Amino acid sequence: MSDATHTDERVREMSKLRKALIRPELGGIVGATAVFTFFLLFAGNSGMFNAQGVMNWTTVSAQFMIIAVGACLLMIAGEFDLSVGSMIGFAGMMIAVFGVTLGWPMWIAIIITFVICVGFGALNGYIVVRTGLPSFIVTLATLFILRGFTIFIPQTLERKTIIGGIREAAEGDFLAPLFGAKVGGPVFQWLGDIGVIDVFTRGNRAGEPVVDGIPMLIIWAIVLVVVGHILLNRTRFGNWIFAAGGDAQAARYAGVPVERVKILMFMFTAFCATIFAVCQVMEFGSAGADRGLLKEFEAIIAVVIGGALLTGGYGSVIGAALGALIFGVVQQGLFFANVESSLFRVFLGVILLLAVILNTYIRRLITGER
Template sequence: MTNTLTAAKPAADDRVATKSTLAKLLGRPEIGALVGAVALFAFFAVVAPVFLQPSSFATVLYGASTIGIMAVGVSLLMIGGEFDLSTGVAVISSALAASLFSWYFTTNVWVGVIVALLVSLSIGFINGWILIKTKLPSFIVTLATFLMLTGLNLGLTRLIGGSVSTPSIARMDGFDSARAVFASSVGIFGVDVKITVFFWIGLVAVASWILLRTKVGNWIFAVGGDANAARAVGVPVVRTKIGLFMGVGLCGWLLGMHNLFAFDTVQSGEGVGNEFLYIIAAVIGGCLLTGGYGSAVGGAIGAFIFGMANKGIVYAEWNPDWFKFFLGLMLLLATIVNVAVKKRAESK
C-alpha cells in the first residue's frame, strides 16, 4: 500500500494549464476582423490600383476615422453590455450646441466648444442614469433619447436660427484656432492626413490601455459579463455603466466639433442612421452583442474595414448602390466568425 501511494502521480490541475500560442491568438477578439481587413485590403489593391496611392489611402483613413472615433466609445460600451442608439444624432446635437450658443450669444467659439462638451457629457450621463434607475434595456432608453434629440435638433435650430441649418460661424472669434485643433490636416511625406486620424489612433491607444492595464478595464468586462456577479464582488456597476455612456458622449463631442469646424455650418437633420455604422464597426471588430467580450483595437479595425469598403467601391468604379448590401453581408459574416472563434478559443 505504501509503495502504491508513493508511486502515484498528482492529477494535472486545469487551473494552471497553459494555452498554446494558437489558442491565445484565436482568443483575441480582433483576430477575425484583422484577417478580414487584410483580405479586403489585398482585394481592392488588385481590383483598384489607385487604392494604393498615398492620397487615396489618406482618404480611406479619413473616412475610417470619422466612424472609428465613435466606434471606440461604442466598443467599450458594448463590452460593458449596453447599446446606445442615440450616438448618431448626439454627434449633431454637440455640433449644434457649439454653433448655436456661439452665434446666439455672440461669444468666442471656444465658449461654444466648452458648452458642447458639457451637453455631450450630460447626454451620456442622463442615458446611464435612466438606465440604472429604471432598469430598462439600454435599447429602449437610448431609442427614446434618439427620438428626443432628433426633435430637439430640428426644433431648436429652427427656433434660434430660423432654418434647418445653423448660421455660419466662420468669421467669429476663435474659429480659426478651433478649426486648427479639430479640422486641420497634417502633412506626412507630402500627403495631407486629416487630424481626425490622429484623434482616432490616440483614442484607441487610451481605450486599450484602460481595458488591459487598469482596474476600470476589469470592471468593464465584469459588468458586461454579469452585472449582478460583478456587483457581488465589489465592482461599482453604477459608476462603470454611467462612465461608459459618458465616454460615448466624449467621443461624440470630438466628432461633432470636427463636423462643425470642417464645414462651419451644421444641418440639424443629419446623423440619423450613423449609430448603426458605429455598432457595425464594433461588431465586425469582435465585440459580441451579449457583452463582456471585445476590444478597442477590434473596433478600430472594424472602422478601417468600413472605410476601405466605402472608398474602395468608388475607386473600383462600382455602383455604390450595392454598398449597404456589402456592409450588411460583412456584419453577418463577422458576427458568425466572431462567435465561432470565441467558442473555439474557449474549447482549447
C-alpha cells in the same frame, strides 16, 4: 509513454490554436486583410493608394473609428447606445447656435456643447442602471429626443435646419484648431518638393502638395484608440469594464462598482460622439439637422466586426479600430473600383451577418456551449 507524450503535444497545439481563435481582433484582422487584398487587385491602379487616395479613406475610417471606440467600451460593459448618431447632429447644431446664432466665442460654444452632451450620456446611464430598463430602449428614446431638438432649435431661432458661418466664427479662436486644423504641413511640403507625393501644377496652388497635412480628426482617432486600448487592457478600470459586461452580479459581489462603470461608459460614448461632431462642423463650416444619421449602427457594426460580443464582457478596441478601417476602405474603395456606391450598404449587411456568426462561434468556444 510515447503515445501519452504525443497526446499532450496535440493538446498543447490545440490550446494555442484555441487561444488564437478566441482573440477578439481575429475577425477584424481577417476582414482588413481580405479588403485590402481585394482593392489592391481591382483598384490598385486607380489612385486609391497614392497620397491623396490614402488620405481620403484614412479620414473616412477615422470618422468611424472615433465613435467605434466609445461604442466598443460601452458594449464590452454590456450596454448599447443608439443615440450616438443623433448626438452627433445635436452637438454640431449646438456649436452652430452658440457660436454663430448667439455670437459666443467658439471655445465657449465647444466647451458648453461637451458639457451638455456628456450630461445626456450620464442621464442615459443613470436611467439604465436605476430603472433596469434595457439600454436599447432608453437610448432609442434619447435618439428621438435629440433628433427632435436638433430640428426644433434651429427652426425656432433661424427658420432653417442648416447653419453656416462656423469657420468664420472660429477664426482666431484658440480651441477650434484642436478639432479643425491640420498638422505636419511642412513635412508634406517637403515630400512634395522631393517628388514623393504629387503637387499641384496649375492655378494658385501650383507647387503645393495635394495632401497638405493630417486632419485633427485622424489625430483624435489615433489618440482615442491608444487611450481606449490602454484603459481596457492595462488598468484596473478596464478589468471592471469586462466584469460589468460579463457578469454584473458576480462583479458586484467582487466589489466592482458596476453602476458607476456603466454610467461612465455612457458618458465616454457621448464624449466620442461630440468629438466627431466638432471635427465635422469645423471641416464643413456648417451644421445640419441630418448629420450623424445612422452613425450609431455603423459604430455598432464596426465593433461587432472587431470581435465584440453582443452579450458584453468581450471585445477589443484594436478590433473595433480595424472594423472602422474596413468601413473606410470599402466606402472609398467602391468609388475607385467603379462599383455602384449604394452597394456599400449591402456590404454592411453581409459583413455584419458574417461577424455575428463568427462571434457566436467564438462565444461557444469560450463558454464550451454546443
